[in-house]
Amino acid sequence: MTGSILQHPATTTLRIPVRGPFDLDKSIRFLTDFPPACRADAAAEPGTLRFAFPAEAGWEHVGAAVRQRSPGSIEVEVFAEEGLAVEVGAQVRRILSVDVDGVGFAKIGAADPVVRRLQQAHPGLRPVLFHSPYEAACWAILSHRARMSQAATVKRRLAEEFGRPVDVGGKVLRSFPAPDVLAGPEAGRGLPAVKAERLRAVANAAKDGLLDAAYLRAMRVPDALRWLQRLPGIGPFSAQLILIRGAGHPDVFPSGEPRLQEAMRAAYDLPLAPPEELEELSAVWRPFRSWVAFALRNTGEFRTRGIGGSMTA
Numbered sequence: 001m002t003g004s005i006l007q008h009p010a011t012t013t014l015r016i017p018v019r020g021p022f023d024l025d026k027s028i029r030f031l032t033d034f035p036p037a038c039r040a041d042a043a044a045e046p047g048t049l050r051f052a053f054p055a056e057a058g059w060e061h062v063g064a065a066v067r068q069r070s071p072g073s074i075e076v077e078v079f080a081e082e083g084l085a086v087e088v089g090a091q092v093r094r095i096l097s098v099d100v101d102g103v104g105f106a107k108i109g110a111a112d113p114v115v116r117r118l119q120q121a122h123p124g125l126r127p128v129l130f131h132s133p134y135e136a137a138c139w140a141i142l143s144h145r146a147r148m149s150q151a152a153t154v155k156r157r158l159a160e161e162f163g164r165p166v167d168v169g170g171k172v173l174r175s176f177p178a179p180d181v182l183a184g185p186e187a188g189r190g191l192p193a194v195k196a197e198r199l200r201a202v203a204n205a206a207k208d209g210l211l212d213a214a215y216l217r218a219m220r221v222p223d224a225l226r227w228l229q230r231l232p233g234i235g236p237f238s239a240q241l242i243l244i245r246g247a248g249h250p251d252v253f254p255s256g257e258p259r260l261q262e263a264m265r266a267a268y269d270l271p272l273a274p275p276e277e278l279e280e281l282s283a284v285w286r287p288f289r290s291w292v293a294f295a296l297r298n299t300g301e302f303r304t305r306g307i308g309g310s311m312t313a
Contacts, residue, residue: 006061006175007167012085014076015069016093020102023124024049024068027096030128030298035152036139037128038159045171051095052166052173053131055080056213057087059178059206063168064092074098079168094213094248097126097291105288112284114267118295127294129248133213134206135176136246137231140238141198154191162187179206198233205231216247224249244290251287253279263296 028049031042042049049066063079076092078085093099109116130136138158143151155176162177181187183203188196205211216224221243228239237256243249254260255275264278265271273281285292 005165005167008079012078014089017073018098021124026125027128035148038156050168052175054178055088056132061164061166061175062088063166065169095129100250130246133211133242133246136242137202141233179203201232213247217249251289253282253289254293255279260293260297
């Protein structure tokens with residue numbers, strides 16, 4: 001079903017400047033522990049992060065190898081058909097959140113001691129995104145009322161059966177199915193009928209350009225969230241996921257995340273604070289609310305022992 005290994009005869013190397021602190025190794029470590037990415041192998045090659053994904057510019061399967069040669073830049077080796085290198089490089093920039101000028105992020109720490117401690121404990125950590133809003137929307141459908149491990153298994157199976165193996169500089173990685181394949185009748189086999197139908201709707205929306213990352217980020221946040229909720233099965237929580245972790249909007253407060261709320265209550269010593277108060281508190285994080293929320297929710301301290309009083313000291 002997936003065809004032979006896709007090998008691109010030509011490669012292009014791009015040097016991409018990065019504004020503000022960024023540490024590729026932290027992105028790699030995050031991916032190894034993030035079940036939706038299905039990338040337990042991400043740290044197999046120290047200093048290099050390899051991707052395979054459908055490029056939003058036409059949905060061709062492509063590959064990229066990312067290395068950080070200096071604090072202020074990354075090197076992206078693109079494995080794609082001639083003419084796609086710039087678009088693939090731009091997608092990689094968004095996936096790693098280096099398309100955002102992070103210089104001002106330090107100012108948030110100067111104004112908020114919780115954020116300052118996060119920045120000191122995890123310098124250079126930025127959100128790592130799904131490859132596209134399309135893939136984020138597919139994850140939202142697959143993970144609805146399912147354990148994360150179960151949804152990750154289904155996502156991996158879809159890639160193995162309907163995606164494409166891509167040779168990324170000598171390492172073969174599975175690319176997630178392109179929208180035209182996922183929109184077909186075969187891809188939904190074995191899934192609950194409602195999820196199969198919703199995946200097809202997401203795939204068709206992506207084919208029609210309705211999940212374009214640049215378009216979503218150019219909209220006002222409330223408008224983008226309403227737009228996304230027009231998709232079957234996409235409610236407020238999933239719409240925020242797609243906008244934040246798919247399109248890479250840096251300044252959205254994920255108000256529907258209970259784990260983030262727990263982390264904030266612990267970090268700010270506000271055990272009884274209602275969600276509305278927490279959202280008001282996050283105003284000091286602007287224009288990096290998505291980034292701070294990502295750090296709070298995903299740092300090792302919170303995953304293993306909770307964010308406690310030491311974070312506010």
